Amino acid sequence: MADVQGTYTKEFSAVAEALSKLLDTQDLGASAAVFVDGEQVADIWGGYVDTERSVPWEHDTIVNVMSTTKPITALCALILADRGLLDLSAPVSTYWPEFAAAGKQSVLVRHLLSHTAGLPDWPGRMVAEDLYDWSAVTELLAAMPTQWEPGTAAGYHSITFGFLVGEVVRRVSGRSLGRFLAEEVAGPLGADFHIGLAAQDDHRVARLYPPSSHGDDFSSAGPDYASNGGIRVKDANTEAWRRAEIPAANGFGTARGIALIQSALTNGGMAGGVRLLSEKACEPAWHVEYSGQDRVLGQQTTYGMGFGVWGGTFGWGGWGGSLVMNDPKSRMTVAYAMNQMFDPRGQQDSRGLSIAAAAYEGLR
Numbered sequence: 001m002a003d004v005q006g007t008y009t010k011e012f013s014a015v016a017e018a019l020s021k022l023l024d025t026q027d028l029g030a031s032a033a034v035f036v037d038g039e040q041v042a043d044i045w046g047g048y049v050d051t052e053r054s055v056p057w058e059h060d061t062i063v064n065v066m067s068t069t070k071p072i073t074a075l076c077a078l079i080l081a082d083r084g085l086l087d088l089s090a091p092v093s094t095y096w097p098e099f100a101a102a103g104k105q106s107v108l109v110r111h112l113l114s115h116t117a118g119l120p121d122w123p124g125r126m127v128a129e130d131l132y133d134w135s136a137v138t139e140l141l142a143a144m145p146t147q148w149e150p151g152t153a154a155g156y157h158s159i160t161f162g163f164l165v166g167e168v169v170r171r172v173s174g175r176s177l178g179r180f181l182a183e184e185v186a187g188p189l190g191a192d193f194h195i196g197l198a199a200q201d202d203h204r205v206a207r208l209y210p211p212s213s214h215g216d217d218f219s220s221a222g223p224d225y226a227s228n229g230g231i232r233v234k235d236a237n238t239e240a241w242r243r244a245e246i247p248a249a250n251g252f253g254t255a256r257g258i259a260l261i262q263s264a265l266t267n268g269g270m271a272g273g274v275r276l277l278s279e280k281a282c283e284p285a286w287h288v289e290y291s292g293q294d295r296v297l298g299q300q301t302t303y304g305m306g307f308g309v310w311g312g313t314f315g316w317g318g319w320g321g322s323l324v325m326n327d328p329k330s331r332m333t334v335a336y337a338m339n340q341m342f343d344p345r346g347q348q349d350s351r352g353l354s355i356a357a358a359a360y361e362g363l364r
Contacts, residue, residue, distance in 0.1 A: 027338050036330070111151055330360075
């Protein structure tokens with residue numbers, strides 16, 4: 001069995017066993033964490049940051065978790081709503097006047113958070129370099145028309161989600177999403193999670209590795225990068241990607257940091273002894289805003305305010321395999337982060353779910 005570092009209570013030993021099995025069979029390096037009633041019951045890691053298996057994954061190793069960033073971004077918006085600074089049912093143009101262009105006066109903040117705004121992408125081929133200029137991207141989104149009547153359909157806003165929600169957060173708080181996160185969430189909690197990574201943290205980053213059947217041109221937009229563009233694994237491993245703020249996709253952190261932040265939503269608004277928001281303000285995360293066929297993903301989806309809702313749980317996963325899952329009834333949060341990516345189009349990936357299933361064994 002692969003060696004697993006960290007701590008866990010005896011009730012949650014199955015989580016360590018599950019991670020060890022993954023490291024033996026599928027993962028290169030990874031971390032996992034579980035919080036119950038706001039208390040850390042598992043914080044573990046193991047494996048390596050490099051394919052040569054020469055550099056071990058450490059307590060403070062961080063990794064890009066792609067779309068598992070979205071639940072962190074959504075939480076920032078819920079915090080502002082709880083403070084009375086942001087009305088989820090107000091038109092986006094209330095806070096971002098330029099956004100009313102092209103007939104978007106009826107787009108509400110809740111539409112941005114639930115992937116129902118009708119702005120899942122932009123015309124033409126998008127590449128990573130296009131995302132590094134915040135003003136240019138948000139100006140483009142403000143000028144665009146919607147692709148459907150807002151609120152009537154859902155289509156996964158893979159990259160646009162972060163810019164749309166992030167610009168509202170910026171307009172309301174006067175701070176970028178990454179700075180708001182650092183000052184109002186991660187900082188007070190001591191949580192190791194970052195959107196817009198500082199150079200001083202570069203040495204802690206575990207680079208992402210593409211699925212075994214692909215090279216570094218492996219792209220989020222599909223197999224034909226030349227025509228479709230998208231984010232490539234090689235993009236996510238660059239300094240430019242780390243420095244930018246792309247709040248739908250370029251969060252860097254540990255599983256511990258993700259779970260600590262998200263545990264506020266399963267612990268009545270409290271995390272790490274700090275109140276981030278009221279208990280009532282947590283509920284929009286898992287209350288169903290839309291359920292039906294997703295026009296982009298091509299499958300049945302259920303969305304709350306910034307989260308996928310799966311029965312009695314909510315959260316989201318990232319391209320390649322990372323995952324955060326929250327269970328408000330059990331008051332449990334589970335997070336998993338890794339550097340070996342799987343291909344969602346041709347490779348079944350149950351790694352994060354196996355960690356979550358093991359966590360439930362600890363509740364018995």
